[in-house]
Amino acid sequence: MATFLVGFRILEVESGPKGTSNETCADCHRSLYREWQASGHAGSYTSPLFQKRTNGYARKDCLPCHVPVTSQQTPLTTRTWSMDTGVDCVSCHVLRDAVRGPYDVDSAHRAIQDPRFLDNRACQQCHGNTVLEAREAISPFNTKTCQSCHMPIVKRHLASGLYQLLRKKKKSGRHDFNLTQLLRGAAKLSLGYDSVSRTLAVTVENVGAGHKMPTGSHGAPTVKLVVFLEESEPGRPVITREMAFSNRDGTAISPKGAGTLEIPIRRAVPVSYTAHARLLFFGNDEVTRTAAEVMAQQDYHFEYYPPPPEY
Numbered sequence: 130m131a132t133f134l135v136g137f138r139i140l141e142v143e144s145g146p147k148g149t150s151n152e153t154c155a156d157c158h159r160s161l162y163r164e165w166q167a168s169g170h171a172g173s174y175t176s177p178l179f180q181k182r183t184n185g186y187a188r189k190d191c192l193p194c195h196v197p198v199t200s201q202q203t204p205l206t207t208r209t210w211s212m213d214t215g216v217d218c219v220s221c222h223v224l225r226d227a228v229r230g231p232y233d234v235d236s237a238h239r240a241i242q243d244p245r246f247l248d249n250r251a252c253q254q255c256h257g258n259t260v261l262e263a264r265e266a267i268s269p270f271n272t273k274t275c276q277s278c279h280m281p282i283v284k285r286h287l288a289s290g291l292y293q294l295l296r297k298k299k300k301s302g303r304h305d306f307n308l309t310q311l312l313r314g315a316a317k318l319s320l321g322y323d324s325v326s327r328t329l330a331v332t333v334e335n336v337g338a339g340h341k342m343p344t345g346s347h348g349a350p351t352v353k354l355v356v357f358l359e360e361s362e363p364g365r366p367v368i369t370r371e372m373a374f375s376n377r378d379g380t381a382i383s384p385k386g387a388g389t390l391e392i393p394i395r396r397a398v399p400v401s402y403t404a405h406a407r408l409l410f411f412g413n414d415e416v417t418r419t420a421a422e423v424m425a426q427q428d429y430h431f432e433y434y435p436p437p438p439e440y
């Protein structure tokens with residue numbers, strides 16, 4: 130048995146205030162731990178915005194998802210120890226005296242395989258609204274798991290140190306839940322000018338998110354379309370028009386759905402225009418609202434002619 134060779138258990142896992150700490154996992158799962166540290170999950174309790182919105186943690190009903198004992202049990206309950214690590218390794222993986230995970234592996238601790246780690250059930254208790262949006266999405270989005278987009282697979286050693294010599298590399302889902310790459314493939318921008326209605330239409334299509342764009346509702350992230358209309362004649366003022374998409378007011382865009390900003394143009398003289406369209410993502414943190422990420426951009430040139438004079 131492989132256990133005899135390399136896997137004798139050296140870690141007795143236990144949940145609870147005196148149980149296994151999150152830092153213990155770092156001893157052997159170094160690269161996964163570093164990824165987790167960079168994720169939103171690691172800051173789910175310490176986030177300044179969360180502190181503000183809960184009146185300095187006074188709102189107890191907010192805590193179970195942001196600092197849970199375990200996500201393996203319903204209903205979620207609030208962890209009252211080691212709270213700073215928020216949604217951590219222990220809360221997602223440990224139940225009672227064993228680690229739960231996606232695979233059947235021979236670990237240095239008791240590990241129980243649980244297939245729910247490989248589908249939306251791993252996220253459902255906390256991201257319930259997003260899971261519902263995904264279920265209602267049209268094909269092929271409704272068949273993709275959250276992990277397929279948010280935990281892209283890499284091949285690596287799951288455990289570091291001595292285990293690296295003893296074990297083969299395995300498929301492993303990234304744990305940083307990084308949005309940057311996803312944001313770039315999420316939306317398609319298209320521009321068209323209709324010379325009959327004299328209207329510029331700028332359309333944003335959700336082509337990459339398997340749920341509404343944006344999906345979050347708690348910190349209310351916002352996707353904003355900003356269009357600058359510039360005249361070829363130098364020195365003229367630039368016209369700016371904006372449109373915002375958010376779950377806060379029901380304007381978020383469904384998968385394969387679209388939103389259109391129409392800009393009617395009414396001038397007395399012919400004008401050459403260049404439209405610069407930018408799609409920006411404003412994350413949760415109000416404090417850093419200025420640091421938006423560019424999701425897409427597109428420039429478009431068109432000639433405006435005023436209506437012919439009436440007799």
Ligand code: HEC
Pocket residue numbers: 139140142149150151153154155156157158218219222223228229230231232233234235236237238240241242243286287288292296297299
């Ligand atoms: C003493 C080293 C060590 C410590 C400490 C440790 N692990 Fe592991 N863990 C391993 C090894 C070794 C494997 C198997 C790796 C392999 O097969 O490539 C493993 C596998 C796993 C798996 C995959 C199991 C499955 O069923 O898919 C998970 C999840 C996991 N560990 C989570 C944790 C968590 C959470 C902690 C902290 C509570 C932790 N580990 C602490 C060594 C350790």
Ligand code: HEC
Pocket residue numbers: 168169170172173174176179194195197200216220221251252253254255256275276279306307308412413
């Ligand atoms: C125990 C509750 C819990 C579970 C389980 C959970 N999340 Fe989260 N997740 C949160 C909370 C709370 C936040 C907000 C964290 C913050 O930014 O402060 C969050 C944030 C995120 C973010 C945004 C990260 C960012 O940078 O803004 C993504 C993406 C995400 N989760 C995906 C997932 C996926 C996919 C799963 C399932 C594999 C999952 N989560 C499981 C609670 C959870």
Ligand code: HEC
Pocket residue numbers: 172173174176177178179182183188190191192193194195254255256257344345346347348349413414
């Ligand atoms: C059902 C689980 C759940 C509960 C309960 C919950 N949250 Fe969240 N919260 C999340 C998840 C998941 C995210 C990330 C995605 C999203 O916004 O849907 C999040 C994100 C946030 C964010 C943005 C990220 C951050 O941490 O800065 C804030 C702020 C926030 N929640 C505040 C609250 C407040 C205030 C309450 C109580 C009124 C609350 N949450 C209750 C699951 C929950």
Ligand code: HEC
Pocket residue numbers: 154155158161162163165166170216217218219221222230231232246247251276280287300301302303304
């Ligand atoms: C938000 C919940 C969540 C948190 C927090 C989390 N994990 Fe995971 N973990 C998962 C899910 C879901 C999978 C299955 C991903 C897959 O392979 O598609 C997984 C898989 C794993 C695996 C098996 C190999 C792999 O990557 O698929 C190991 C080992 C592991 N996690 C260790 C850790 C450690 C160590 C931490 C803390 C640094 C941690 N996890 C934090 C949800 C979580």
Ligand code: HEC
Pocket residue numbers: 249252256259260261263270273274275276277278279308311312314315337338339340341342343344345346350
């Ligand atoms: C087809 C790929 C895909 C799938 C499947 C997917 N997502 Fe996303 N997700 C994205 C993209 C792209 C973004 C960035 C654009 C956006 O914010 O909508 C994103 C953003 C997010 C965000 C943070 C920003 C926001 O919009 O609030 C959260 C939280 C999130 N996803 C959770 C989930 C959960 C939970 C699931 C499973 C039900 C899931 N995602 C399934 C592609 C996907």
